[in-house]
Amino acid sequence: IRSASPSYSLLSKFSKKIHEALSSEHKDELSQAFNQITASFEQTDEFSGFFNRFSEALKGAVKGFVHSLAVDFSAYDPNNYAKSLRIYAKEGDNIRGFEEFGTGEQQVLLMAFVKAYMEVFTGENFVLIIEEPEAHLHPLAQRWLKEYVVDMCSCGIQVIISTHSTEFIDAEYLDGLVRVHKEGGVTKAIQLSAQQLCDFCIGSGVPENCVSPENIVDFYSTKLFSDQLKGMFAETIILVEGATEYFALPVYLKRSGYSLAEHGTEIVNCRGKDAIPLYWRLFKAYGYNCYAIFDCDRNASKTRDVFNGIFCEEEWDTETENCIVRADYAYFGKDFESYLRIAIDDYTSMEQTISEKYHISSKPGKAKAIAQHIEEIPHFIKDIADKLLNIEQLGQN
Known part of the structure; x- marks a missing residue:
């Protein structure tokens, strides 16, 4: 609700009285x-x-x-x-x-004005700086405004945006993305060219014949979803391979005393173990703290190949009943659900009870519901929370 100031209200009343007097x-x-x-x-x-x-x-x-x-x-x-x-x-x-x-409407008017000016009075150059264009706009309006900004750039207008919305981040323009953050009390900015991102990927295990400055931006433009781009606004990013971990782990962590939001941590669903390294490389290249949690699926050879150049384990432990927690990653010998069924008493019966009582049939839904209702919190959750705190403290120093 926009409330008018007293002077504005008085001026409005004056204008109305004069109009009526004519x-x-x-x-x-x-x-x-x-x-x-x-x-x-x-x-x-x-x-x-x-x-x-x-x-x-x-x-x-x-x-x-x-x-x-x-x-x-x-x-x-x-x-x-x-x-x-x-x-x-x-x-x-x-x-x-x-x-x-509203603020959003004013920005649209301003951009339309600049665009029209450029088209009519040619020969002049503009650098338009917009602070938080997402302010007071719903997500669809933000998406439209982003498209409008891109159209403006195609007309020769240079636009610089500071934003806290994923709607204004486009993987097609990664080389124009600048991360501004504080590190040890000092403000720092990170911007990567396609060549620099390519070099980082090669240095972290990607074969040279699989990546180049010419294809790396196109590659990431088809791999990044809006919910994954939320990691760009975090300090620490937890990379998980599926929806089950994505929905259940935040509940367990919160109950153990570690709130993701409080610690500036975002959890990203990578939609498969094979995709964790590509997101890890992108976020690490921009200086984010990353912690990966994944399943070995009883296959040490494949796990070694997937994480080549990122995580080096002398011997991957693929026993079903084991969960290994390291400084910057944790993994289950088989998978998340199998480990919980062994580590927590009556977990299997709770799955059945949850399914019948709440009519939940999906694997992620049952895992989240159990995390909310179970009295016992798995010990590995506390271990992971401690590792996340260590990463956070190292980033502040």
């Missing part, structure tokens, strides 16, 4: 004079061309944004009529001043 004859005279001045401006190609382009630039706006535009004169300056121009928007028959718009 006779119909005076209103007609003023209207005719206004139309004559407007017509004079519209005969100027630059003026009419600009506002036509300005209006066109806003036609694709999402619902709730500006619908039509017009010009008005807030004061009359006979020496320079252009100084008296005021842009306002209409919603039906209602006229809205610029100050009445």
Whole structure:
């Protein structure tokens, strides 16, 4: 709810009283004079061309944004009529001043204005800096605005955005992504070229014939989803291979005293063990703390191949009843669920009870429900929480 200031309310009341005091004859005279001045401006190609382009630039706006535009004169300056121009928007028959718009709408108007200016008055360059364009916009509007910004860039406008929204991060433009963070109390910025990201991947085990500066951005552009990009706003990232761990582990960690949000930690579902290394390389290249949790699936050879160049284990323990916790990764000899069924008394019967009582049939759903209701917290959860705290402390020093 936007509350008007007392001065604005008083000015509005004054304007209304003056408007009511005008006779119909005076209103007609003023209207005719206004139309004559407007017509004079519209005969100027630059003026009419600009506002036509300005209006066109806003036609694709999402619902709730500006619908039509017009010009008005807030004061009359006979020496320079252009100084008296005021842009306002209409919603039906209602006229809205610029100050009445929400932050998101104001940004859309500003960008449309710059875009139209560039198209009409060619030869000028702009660097448009936008702070948190996602402010007061719902996710769909943010997505549309991101597309609009990309279109603006194609017109030759350089745009710099500071954001806390994944909607404005596009893997197709990784080389333009800059991570700004504090390290040991000092603000640092990390920006990687395609060559630098490629070099990091090769240095961490990717064969040279499988990656190049020409294909690495395209590769990541088809691998990153919005929920995975949330890791870009964390300090520490937990990489897991599936939905079961994604939903259950935060519950166990919270109950053990480790809140992900409190410690700036994000959990990322990599959608498969084979994908953990590619996300690990991306996030580590940008300086994030990473902790991986995965299953060995009783296959030491494949696990060794998957994590070659990242995690070096002399002998991968593939016993079903084992969970190994290291400084920056943890793994289960077989898998997460099999370990819990052995490590926790009555876990199997609880799965059955949860399924019958809450009508939950999915594996992730049952794992999360048990994590919420079980009295016993697996010991490895506390071990992992301790490792995460160690990583956090090392990052602060």
